[in-house]
Amino acid sequence: MERVLITGAAGFIGSHLCDRFVSRGFYVIGMDNLITGDMGNISHLLPLENFEFHHHDVTKFVHVQGTLDYILHFASPASPIDYLKIPIQTLKVSSLGIHNLLGLAKDKRARILIASTSEVYGDPLVHPQSEDYYGNVNTISPRGVYDEAKRFQESMTMAYHRFHGIETRIARIFNTYGPRMRLNDGRVIPAFMGQALRGEDLTVFGDGAQTRSFCYIDDQVEGLYRLLFSDYSNPVNIGNPEEITIREFAEEIIKLTGTEQGIVYRPLPQDDPMQRQPDIGRAREILQWEPEVDRAEGMRRTYEYFSRLSPEELRKKEHKDFSSHIKR
Template sequence: MKKRVLITGAAGFLGSHLCDKFISEGYKVVGMDNLITGDLKNIDHLFKLEDFEFYNHDVTTFVHVAGKIDYILHFASPASPIDYLKIPIQTLKVSSLGTHNLLGLAKEKKARILIASTSEVYGDPLVHPQSEEYYGNVSTIGPRGVYDEAKRFQESITMAYHRFHGLETRIARIFNTYGPRMRLNDGRVIPAFIGQALRGEDLTVFGDGMQTRSFCYVDDQVEGLYSLLLSDYSLPVNIGNPDEITILDFAKEIIKLTGTNQKIVFKPLPQDDPLQREPDITKAREILGWEPKVGREEGMKKTYEYFKGLTEEELFKSEHKDFSKHIRH
């Protein structure tokens, strides 16, 4: 019999690519998403498949899925600054109450669960590059704390279930990931720069542009997550690309890639914005036998081709949805 996997956040950027991966590997996939930030167009091609089913559900409420489940991947969470600053309560709840619900479901089903943590648990790091042993530099009450601390709690409760209940758990600390199906105006640097270039706008760089990021192409990220799920390692593992670049240099790369002649304009750096971000992937290499294969030049070409295929309406529409009906205080 085919194994069955539940993927939360299935209509999101990473979640939808994970659905594709598990379908291609011969699994039955149950996708779950409340569509606050996800989009059904990301998984529209899967609805015709016998091995795919979808639940429109909020995991912060009780989660029930009938039948056997072998694996759970918890990827339901706002993941961009625009989202988690606009819906802070929901962001906190999905990684706390939502994670609690899914850990309970994993315990009931005797399933292995992988939770999507983030490099944001390191905050604005005082150690570079960031290894899994670094405890982080995070402001609990800053505007980014709703995301950072939610993910830190998520890791804690996951390890509590692992140690107290003997639950099979995996924790992925995901670094900046990019590729097709990213939302154009979600506040993250790659879609923001590409969107500005395609609209003929100047590229906005915050601070002096000397802050760094390390970008991992989505295909590499998915392979790393898949390898981690099937491994025997229960402690956190960094999954990302250690090829570090300054934001200013990256903006120049975007201008070259798009063939545009936009200027670069500078704005004040947002509060608690990390100044350095580079994963130490020693554990991923040694434990999973994984490392990224897609270089930034190749990955950005694929990503740019995806965004060039958007309609004019998609290119110019505002990303500022009315979230009010979704928020439960």
């Protein structure tokens, strides 16, 4: 039985990856410090013989007993609310954290896949964004703590690949959605979904003409799984190239929920990207992968998932209080 370590295991994408690898017969070691993760996302896995959970912060030394075949590094705050409240921790998990995990991969001779992000492209001057585009990022803006952390993580990963010969994979993840998202975390779909469930008007920043491209979680996991087992070490975009304006998407949410909500407009945050659309030509060619779930079906599944949750369960999906984790 091959063994895989998944960091950020109690998070949105991390928990779905745990499901995939458990179902494929791997022995899965989940790791999370639970700053943003939710044990409810993996509670169904805890009784299984081929799953174990470690409550641990990867910015501290990481030790795993026994052999290890694969590492998937998904431990990182990923929403604006998160990384604006805990900027130091956001920087550390993609610097100290990736250093610890690359060292573990070297020691165990394990292949490692890191979760990078479309945010490495910043507010792009090229559209759509291909992996060859270097990006347009403001290093000292509030968003820079996330954007630059991920860019450094890519650099560190490639350095270990070139210098130590570590087998590495880099996934540049575009907006992903589905069951187990954390509501109201500052990203488009969780924010709209939370407001829709509470019957509130939907908040659009700017005039709503900025675009995003949304990938359903099942498609995202399939792309990541194929990337891990590919022979390709350079970055690969994993996302859905179907682009939509934020204003049009808000109208779709209102139609989906069947409510009388309106749209309210607020000032656009600093350095918020105006366009976001992946060029997935590399994923199509190398992984023979492209999304299969269209946005209407994916949003229907997502809304049904949250509609079934009790009020208490919905509250647990709200963003957390980070005050106990903030360090000077």
